[in-house]
Amino acid sequence: MKKLIFLFIPALCLAYLPSVVHGAAGNAENGKKVYEKRCWWCHGEKGEGNGPAAAFVNPPPRSFADAVYKFKTTQVDNLPTDDDLFRMISNGMPGTSMPAWADMLNEAERWDVIAHIKKLGQGAFEESKFDPVDYSGEVASSPDSIAKGKEIFQKKAGCNECHGEEGRGDGIKAMKDDIFGKRVWPRNLTQQWTFRAGSTPKDIYARVTTGIPGTPMPSFTKGNKTLTNEERWHVANYAASLGDARKMLKEGEKVVKAVFAGQFPTEINDPKWNAVEGRVLPLIPQIIAQERFFTPTNTTVLVKSVFDKNKIAFLLEWDDRTGSVAGDEAVEKLSEGGELNPDAIGIQLPQTIPTSMQKPYFGHGDKEMGVNMLYWNAGSKDKKDKAAIYDAGGVGNKTERPSDKSGFTATSQYEKGVWKVMMVRDLKTSEKTDLQFEEGKFIPLALANWDGSNLEKGSKHTITTWYWLLLEPAVGNEIYTYPGAVAFILVIAQFLFARSQRRNFS
Ligand code: HEC
Ligand code: HEC
Structure with missing residues (x-):
């Protein structure tokens, strides 16, 4: 019996451990040490959001000194609870540079660092109330609730004025800043993997109820757009239903397959494209060559490809909040610094198919292995769609040549926050430096993408690493x-x- 008790007590302690750690407020002194090791280089020594890495991240790190927190489950004017902070720190903030700390800091360290960052708020936490959001009237998601939510989204609440008709964050009518004068874009609600604080109806209900403090996203519990509790659940159910996994990254997919088409698609909206499986390629900022670039807005590109006996076609589809065409005044107003470059995309391919699994240097190739760049940009209001082919053999060694000898064309469509660009090229050409496409061979392929209203031009843009293009042998x-x-x-x-x-x- 004694032995049993002996075993029972530690078990009991273990069972209660998480809540004991939680109940006991963290130790701010220990937390300071954690902070100075892990957090200061973004959030700054005194928590002013100005650490050495701050200039290179978008959105900027939170200023704990100002004690403006965005994500919480407390009422509008309240600060977040310790549990809210614990969740944000443990899970990190997808779509931003804020890491998830659950694997790097143990629970006690996380509670300790919370005690420290609250202290950095200079008394704000001591003065705040922490009245929780009331979830009790929850309306389960259903086609009926989603339909009601859509109506509210597009009319009564006017979510579409910022988030766009279909939720791609393209509804912005003017340049909107947060309270610190920094650029903040409405979230693209179809990309749920970029939500900072969860994409379930319950998470979204909390956002709509509390707003996102410090940003243009309001609370819908006050002001002229007040929604009833039930309406907030409907709109949350609708927003949660907008997720579009087609443009979500899937791990480990390295090959873009071009399929043989008995009937070649003739234009962007040709239904034949629907049957073609696409690959999602992630865009990363170009930080290798001068001038470096750290603050992208576009995240992924969906690539589809088909070929027939004579031609190959690519359909490139990506979400972009602004369709930037040079000379478009409405978009110019939304552009950083008022400058407007056209949006653009390029496919980089080697000039000759490598014999082994070898690839050219991905920044414009090198002397041994030159590259072709199949390039499109949105052009200007007067002259849409510029299509060009570039040859390059290393950074700074790039020449443009006419695209008609390669049968190269590029057409585009911008609609509701989505660019679609269709590029077509002859499979074989008589141009000396053109890649001659061949079935069944692995051909390196990389993309470059420019968001014009984000001041991306020249070397300031996003890229993908090398992938493989495979023209699947025309079997059938x-x-x-x-x-x-x-x-x-x-x-x-x-x-x-x-x-x-x-x-x-x-
Ligand atoms: C690489 C940079 C980086 C590091 C390191 C970093 N953060 Fe952050 N953190 C951010 C950014 C950026 C944001 C703001 C994101 C946004 O506004 O959407 C943020 C936001 C936060 C928030 C605010 C959450 C809210 O609801 O508003 C908390 C709390 C936080 N960080 C805690 C920490 C702690 C604690 C550490 C160290 C253990 C840490 N961060 C380390 C970049 C960083
Ligand atoms: C005045 C503009 C504006 C309106 C109106 C607006 N939002 Fe937002 N919303 C934003 C901005 C800006 C952000 C991004 C804030 C940030 O993270 O910095 C955002 C972010 C969000 C997020 C992301 C939360 C997360 O965890 O990342 C959701 C969900 C959302 N809004 C839903 C809605 C819904 C639903 C409505 C209508 C009931 C709405 N918004 C109305 C501007 C707006």
């Missing part, structure tokens, strides 16, 4: 059906053989 009739037929005949033969054996023995 010959290769695939052939083994199928052989297998079928074998099965029949075996069956006949087995039957003949049985006969022989019966």
Whole structure:
């Protein structure tokens, strides 16, 4: 019996450990040490959001000195609870540079650092109330609730004025800043993987209820756009239903497959594109060559490709809040610094197919292995769509040549926060430096993307690393059906053989 108690007590302690750690407020002195090791280089020594890394991240790190917190489950004018802070610190903030600390700091360290950052708020936490958001009237998601929510989103609440008609964050009518004068874009609600604080209806209900302090996103519990509790649940259910996983990254997909098309798509909205499986490639800022770039806005590109006996086509689709065409005054107003460059995208390919799994240097190739860049930009209001081919053999060694000799064309469409660009090129050309496409070979492929209203131009843009393009051999009739037929005949033969054996023995 004694032995049992001996075992029982530690077990009991263990069971209560998480809540004990939670209940006991963190130790601010220990927290300061954690902070000075892990947090200060973004959030600054005194928590003013001005650490040495702050200039290179977008959005900027939070100023704990100002004690303006965005994500919480307390009423509008309240500060976040310790549990809110614990959740944000543990999970990090997707779509920003704020890391998830759950694997790097143990729970006690996380509570300690919370005690420290609250102290940096210069008394704000001692003065605040912490009245929780009331979730009790929850309305479960259903087609009916989502339909009601859509109506509220587009009319009564006017979420669309910022988040756009279909939620891609493209509704912005003017340049909007947060209270610190920094640029803040309405979230693209179709990209749920960029939500800072969760994308369930319950999370979104909390955002709509409390607003996102310090940013243009208001609370809908006050002012002329007040929503009832039930309406906030409907609109949250609708917003949560907008997620579009087609443009979400999937791990480990390195090959863009071009499929053989009996019938080649003739334009961007040709329904034949719907049957083609795409690959999502992540865009990363170009930080290798001068001038470096750290603050991108576009995140991923969906790439589709088809070919026939003569041509290859690419359909590139990406979300961009602003369709930047030079000379468009409405978009110019939204541009950083008032300057407006056209949006652009390029596909980089080697000039010759490498013999091994070798790739050119991905910043414009090198002397041994030059690259082609199939380039499009939005052009200007008077002259839409610029298409060009560039040859390059290393950074700064780039020449443009006419695209018609390669049968290269690029057309575009911008609608509701989405660019679609279709590029077509001849499979084989007589141009010396053109890549001659071949079936069944792995061809390195990389993208470069420019968001004009984000001041991206020249070397300031996003890129992907190298992927592989594979023109899948035009099977259909010959290769695939052939083994199928052989297998079928074998099965029949075996069956006949087995039957003949049985006969022989019966
Ligand atoms: C690489 C930079 C970086 C580091 C390191 C970093 N943060 Fe952050 N943190 C950010 C950014 C950026 C934001 C603001 C994101 C936004 O506004 O959407 C942020 C926001 C926060 C917030 C605010 C959450 C809210 O609801 O508003 C807390 C709390 C926080 N960080 C805590 C920490 C702690 C604690 C550490 C160290 C253990 C840390 N951060 C380290 C970049 C960083
Ligand atoms: C005046 C402009 C504006 C309006 C109106 C507006 N939002 Fe927002 N919303 C924003 C901005 C800006 C952000 C990004 C804030 C940030 O993280 O810095 C945002 C962010 C969000 C997020 C992201 C939360 C997260 O965890 O990342 C959601 C969800 C959201 N809004 C839903 C809504 C819904 C639903 C409505 C209508 C009921 C609405 N918004 C109305 C400007 C607005």
